[in-house]
Amino acid sequence: MTGQDVLTVRGLRKRYRGRRGVQANDGIDLDVAAGQVVGLLGHNGAGKTTLVHQVVGLVRPDEGSITVTGVDAVAHPEHARRLVSIQAQANVPISGLTPRRAIELVGRIRGAAPADVRRRATDLLDALDLGAWADTPAEKVSGGVARLTAFAMTTVVPGRLVVLDEPTNDVDPVRRRLLWQQIRGLADAGHGVLLVTHNVREAERVVDHLAVLDRGVVRAADSPAGLTARLRGSLTLEVDTVPGVPVRWHPAARDAAPGHLRATATVPSDAAADVVRWAQDEVEAGRLERYALTPASLEDVYVQLVGEPADVTEEAPAA
């Protein structure tokens, strides 16, 4: 169940002036409702951080409106900022503190009672499996632990809107899942969450609704299932190529995307049997190393919309 809009963005435009001039946001519409996790997915340079910086008043839009729970965030950025908790792309330095002290400090600054802050900090440290580092000086914790600490600092007393800019960078796959549970929990508690990511799998697992951003424009916005349905009836053909041997695709293959030693294409499902025969022949003739035919994924939709693969890795350095 989702509720009232906590973020409404309409016709947002921002151009960075200067020698080359970049149209970073070019007419963006976006909504986040209470109880909803909305993903903003795009390549490096797509305009995600520019959008976030305008929502929290760090960058002034050229055109368009931003409303946070009814407050005009362009006219009253300080007021809007009090309604938003943001985990920025770069961690806030916490040297001289421990993760627990840093989380508690932010909770106190945001005005919560000391006992509530202590309880919430302990709950977050447990939920993210950070107990072993909770009282370690910040200078000695790994990048993953620092990133998770930053998440806990952001959400110890969460605003109506919670903005998370690449929260899982540097976080190991196991704690990444714990973090996703916490993100889901924020929405279930009635907060609106805007999750900025370039990781398609993260988007697929966590979000209710997804906006795909490319060169400052929202190319598509829907649920992950709604976006994937665009390719219903299609299968993805992935082939490992033989060095120096170009792929001679089956005639049913579309949108072929060549890659280093691995290439993909889309094929209609009614051509599957024929394509499998073709692929087997190619392997037997030594023109392909291997092949796989799978249902189209969100990643396939993303590549079709935006043109080249985003980061789809699950692996990350240990926290």
Ligand SMILES: Nc1ncnc2c1ncn2[C@@H]1O[C@H](COP(=O)(O)OP(=O)(O)OP(=O)(O)O)[C@@H](O)[C@H]1O
């Ligand atoms: N302060 C700035 N001055 C000039 N150009 C900028 C500035 N900040 C960002 N840009 C440019 O605006 C475009 C959008 O950048 P932005 O940081 O919003 O993208 P992003 O999607 O957040 O990328 P990333 O995933 O790498 O953080 C890029 O071309 C970037 O080089």
